[in-house]
Amino acid sequence: MRSIESLADLFELAQCKATYFDLGRHIQKLTPQETIQFDRQQAAYPYPYRQQATFAIVLHPKTDKLSSDNMSIWFIRLPIDEKGSINLGTRDHLIKSIVDKILKDDNSADLSEALTDNPYAFKPDIERMASFHAILAKQMNKEPSSYFSELITYLTGDISREDDSWNTIGIQGIADLATRANEDKYKPIIKKTLRNAPLTLASALAKALEHEELDDDYLMFIVAEFRESINIEFKASLIRAVSRSNGHQRLSQILQLSLVSGEKSANDDQLQLIVALVAKCPHWLANDSELLHLTMENLAQRDDGFYAFSKISIELTHTHLVKDALWSLFRNNKIGSRLAQAITHLFNKSNKTLQ
Structure with missing residues (x-):
């Protein structure tokens, strides 16, 4: 062999x-x-x-x-x-x-059971599994799932934020729609959903869109929706929706205003936005020093013993795109006293772990 x-x-x-x-x-x-x-x-x-x-x-x-x-x-x-x-x-x-x-005795292969009980195998969550199947099916030129037509029928009717009749629609249909985001036929339906559909459905679609590269028209639309919305979970999902976009400058100014914590401790609403930003858009932080600075300042202001600051700092230091920008910020002598304190706490904690 x-x-x-x-x-x-x-x-x-x-x-x-x-x-x-x-x-x-x-x-x-x-x-x-x-x-x-x-x-x-x-x-x-x-x-x-x-x-x-x-x-x-x-x-x-x-x-x-x-x-x-x-x-x-x-x-x-x-x-x-x-x-x-x-x-x-x-x-x-x-x-x-x-x-x-x-590999069997006759050198034939059985792939279906190869990862049974394997410590490195995992099962994606239901939303990610639905998106993966939708993306794979589209690349194989297969028809979308039966849930897709049900969703389109629902969305082309009269919908409102208060409606709850969509609950019978499968998550797979939402993923199927997201994979068609850049087809002219479905752009108006997607915008209508984000603007008018029940927030749970609109947020689910926004999250499914994170795997697509949306054009500038979408970006402008989502910036407007972000600005108008008061629902923090929906706003976080909108960040995810355009996370593969390079036009982050259009959202950056709004995000910066959202992350300014003032004299009070930063709140959990701001943390939801930061988590979406760090998890899905590290390239935005790498290319926007002011957004990165405000993100880390906000985390340092939280009244949680620097827990969120430490967790997110560790993630970013292991993210190649933004690691150098983060270290440059940490070495900056002009940062605020609270951020400097958080950085000292992070390194002291790291040293204790090594010892």
């Missing part, structure tokens, strides 16, 4: 083709080059999230065209090291733990 030194070697031995999707901050297809580089330790994992590489692998026999009848899907989560690369030891342990399960 040939040496298996990567996931690619494993799939070559099993005679199957693999397509990778990152499932961290957003659901997005990984390019073959990105896959080869992180799999063979030639580069860091391109989209780390919460100090992990979280991805799906769609597998099917090399000799067949991909279809729902012949594919297997693996959901895998592996820790990354301080350089952002997948931890080699855990990667090798993953490979070793499934070799015996998928």
